[in-house]
Each structure stands twice: as structure tokens, then as C-alpha cells.
């Protein structure tokens with residue numbers, strides 16, 4: 001297994017309620033596994049791009065990956081000179097705990113799955129769908145545009161640009177300024193794009209319960225597709241209580257006449273709650289209408305597809321997103337989304353946020369959808385020169 005560190009800047013910082021994301025640092029993982037004693041046409045490529053809040057730290061990620069390579073001794077010298085090593089133990093993947101070091105597990109799981117898919121002559125999405133007992137994967141997946149914090153004019157013009165570029169679903173970061181300002185921003189967006197565009201808002205856990213209720217009251221008239229992570233990650237009970245709250249119900253708590261202002265409830269999506277409490281707790285608490293599945297935060301593409309199936313079975317809509325990853329993990333997330341039958345628009349169009357990348361993007365975005373590479377593996381030879 002080989003590791004290569006990378007660091008990529010965003011062309012402009014993505015403003016969120018938890019601060020701006022301006023750089024993404026991680027590791028490419030390359031494996032040359034043998035299948036039945038024969039080297040497969042490889043290598044398999046993976047990516048581990050940690051993001052604290054969703055995953056382990058960069059240093060914990062690196063230590064975990066190096067620990068696998070040296071057989072569990074993460075304090076070792078990194079094994080093999082020049083970052084090269086003969087191989088990895090057969091149980092390597094099971095040594096990476098998806099809850100403790102999800103990004104490290106994602107990196108290795110993806111590299112192994114890419115190699116295995118190549119060996120079978122299949123695309124990654126075909127392999128993922130088969131192993132989950134799902135039908136043949138889609139050839140393209142619908143995606144949302146991702147719009148950071150900004151003043152109302154900046155937000156509305158970013159929304160207009162996205163719609164001009166073919167997106168019909170926009171996800172807008174909120175919670176970085178006071179609620180009245182956010183409501184004004186989303187009103188400006190709705191005015192600008194009209195009624196035919198789906199709007200999502202992502203508060204990244206910014207609000208307390210009272211503010212979240214006011215937010216639902218203020219946002220319900222704007223017909224949001226969903227409000228993502230309005231409350232802190234741990235607060236599943238609060239999220240469950242917020243579901244089904246229409247502006248009429250919420251208005252009663254904020255002094256508006258519920259009779260004259262009764263819009264349908266704003267659906268609630270949870271993201272950080274999955275990292276904090278796990279998918280099962282989220283489903284058991286009836287806390288979400290939709291769940292945001294980040295393969296990097298769930299510990300790998302395999303685990304993300306399995307999570308999507310569990311969510312669906314519980315009547316909760318899965319949405320697949322990146323953690324603003326480099327091209328390898330982004331492409332893997334596109335394959336994950338393709339394996340989910342009739343997936344809702346996903347947060348995968350994040351390549352344009354970066355000011356450079358590790359390789360050309362094999363998944364062009366056209367008319368609000370991303371093409372799924374036909375394989376073999378992640379994208380044929382697209383990443384052959386990377387490791």
C-alpha cells in the first residue's frame with residue numbers, strides 16, 4: 001500500500017455556520033492486491049480526506065493508515081522505504097474502525113473495491129450495487145449546487161448562476177448569521193429563481209431549539225425541500241420534535257397567527273447527527289425525513305450504500321454528498337449515489353469549489369446531473385498516473 005499526501009485549496013472559502021472551509025488535505029491510497037496469488041490489473045486507488053466534525057483528524061487518519069501497513073504498529077517508521085511496502089495484511093480493512101477512523105477506512109476500502117471491481121471488469125457502482133443486492137446502477141445522478149454563506153445579493157446571484165448552469169436543486173448554507181438575515185437571503189433566492197427550483201438549507205447545527213422553531217416558521221412559506229441539521233448533532237429528540245412542524249404550529253410559538261400562516265411542515269435532514277449518534281439511533285428516534293450520507297464520514301463506499309438501503313427501509317430518504325473531497329473520493333461518491341435506486345439530488349458537484357485537483361474530473365456536470373463513469377473500477381484509466 002502506498003500513501004501520497006495532498007493539499008488542495010478552495011477557490012473561495014465555503015462559508016458555513018461552523019466556519020469557512022478553505023483547504024482540504026488528505027491521502028491517496030494505492031494498493032496492488034493479489035487475487036488468488038495473481039496480481040490484478042491495478043493498482044486500486046482510494047482517498048482519505050478527513051474533516052473533523054465528521055471524521056477523525058488528519059494526524060489520526062495518517063496514523064491509522066500507517067498502522068495498517070505496518071501491522072498495527074502506528075508508531076513504527078512507516079514501514080518500507082520511500083513510502084512503498086510489499087503488501088497489506090489480509091485483514092487490513094477490519095483493523096480500521098469505521099466509527100473511530102472513518103476517513104482512513106474509506107481510503108483503504110475504496111482502493112480495495114476499485115481493485116476488485118477492475119479485476120471483475122465492472123464499474124465501482126456495479127460492484128457496490130451487486131454486493132448490496134440492488135438493481136443495476138444509474139448512468140447519471142441528479143445533483144444540487146452548493147452555495148455558501150454570503151449577503152442576500154451574493155447568495156441570490158450565486159443561485160441565479162447555478163440555475164443558469166442547469167441546476168434545479170440548490171443547497172444553501174445558513175446559520176452563519178442571525179436568523180432574520182438568513183430568512184432574507186432565502187427569500188431573495190426564492191424571488192430570483194422562482195418556484196420551479198428545489199431549495200435546501202443547511203444550518204450545520206447552528207441553532208438551539210427555540211431558534212430552530214423560529215427558522216421553520218420563517219422558512220416554511222419558501223417551500224424548502226428540506227432543512228439540514230438545524231440543531232446540534234446530539235439533539236435527536238429536538239430534531240424529531242421539529243419534524244412535522246408547519247409554520248402554523250411554529251407560528252404559535254413566535255406570535256404569528258397560525259390560521260393565516262399555515263404552510264406545510266419543513267422536512268428535516270440530518271448530517272452531523274449520523275457521525276455523532278450513528279444511523280441506527282437517527283432512524284430509531286424518528287428524527288429525520290432525509291439523511292445525508294457522506295461516504296468519507298461513514299467509513300467507505302460499501303458502508304454508505306448499506307446505510308442508504310437501511311434508511312430507505314425505514315422510510316427515510318438517503319442523499320449522498322462529498323465532504324469537499326479531491327477527485328478520487330468525489331468520483332467514488334458518484335458511484336455510491338448511482339447504486340442507490342432513484343436517488344434524490346445529491347451534494348456531489350463540489351469539484352468546482354476547488355482551485356485545482358489531482359486529475360481531470362471524469363464526471364462532468366450537465367443539466368444538474370453528473371455522469372457516472374463506466375469503469376472498470378472508479379473511472380477506467382483516469383487515475384492511472386496518480387499514485
Ligand SMILES: O=C(O)CCC(=O)c1ccccc1C(=O)O
Nearest residue numbers: 145146171271321322323324347
Ligand atoms: O451537500 C452538498 O451540497 C455539499 C457537501 C457539503 O455541503 C458539505 C461539505 C463539507 C462538509 C460539510 C458539508 C455539509 O453538508 O454540511
Ligand SMILES: [Mg+2]
Nearest residue numbers: 202228271292
Ligand atoms: Mg450538511
